[in-house]
Amino acid sequence: MLKYMKDFVQRRLEWVCESFKDxxxxxxxxxxxxxxxxxxxxxxxxxYRNNEISDEKKSFLVPQEIMDGVIxxxxxxxITTIAKKGIEKMASTxxxxxxxxxxxxxKRPELNKQVGKFDFNLDKILPHNIDAYKxxxxxxxxxxxxxxxxxxxxxxxxxxxxxxxxxxxRVQKTYIDxxxxxxxxxxxxxxxxxx
Numbered sequence: 001m002l003k004y005m006k007d008f009v010q011r012r013l014e015w016v017c018e019s020f021k022d023x024x025x026x027x028x029x030x031x032x033x034x035x036x037x038x039x040x041x042x043x044x045x046x047x048y049r050n051n052e053i054s055d056e057k058k059s060f061l062v063p064q065e066i067m068d069g070v071i072x073x074x075x076x077x078x079i080t081t082i083a084k085k086g087i088e089k090m091a092s093t094x095x096x097x098x099x100x101x102x103x104x105x106x107k108r109p110e111l112n113k114q115v116g117k118f119d120f121n122l123d124k125i126l127p128h129n130i131d132a133y134k135x136x137x138x139x140x141x142x143x144x145x146x147x148x149x150x151x152x153x154x155x156x157x158x159x160x161x162x163x164x165x166x167x168x169x170r171v172q173k174t175y176i177d178x179x180x181x182x183x184x185x186x187x188x189x190x191x192x193x194x195x
Contacts (some may be wrong), residue, residue: 018085024141024146032152033073040069060175067171068164075160076152083151084144091140093120098139140154 020027044065086126090096094105094115101122105112114120126133 008124022141023144025080025084025144026141028145028148028152029077029084032080032156036069036072036076040065040072043069060172064168067167071164071167072156072160075163078146078157079155079159080151082112086142086146087144087147089118091136091143092122093117096123097122098132099133100135101126101139102129116135136155 016027019137020030044062047053047061047065053061087096092102097105097115104126105115111125126136
């Protein structure tokens, strides 16, 4: 059993290294999303297994925590991916570039006037055997990772709580209304709904 676990972990680590070695920002998005999913699952399991919480409260809390987890993961993926793609595009079009790349482009006026255009791509233009390309790759990886990190902070600490609280408030209001007026909601779940 121990050998199986060791092999399993080793294969996962090899997959992580291979998948994210060239793009650290993808690693941030992957681990952040996985963290949201696992923390939500742990929260749901904790509520479900807690004997001090009544079944009535569990019937409200478990779906609410599942919805919170979905909102957290989707908002995190969406915001960080948009930031990552935007910053990658700015780097590949030369809008944000290290000095060595700027110097390379200044020596080639036909390329320099293309900087910032949507179809301009430094990945295809820079020769791979020059220092400017190595500097560009390092710079692009750095700014994309920092941008993704910043977007994850904004997502986790500003956007996600706003969305989650608004959604939870609507769900809670519906739940309270349902408990106070069960006859109104019974027609929707009886199978005899009239339109």
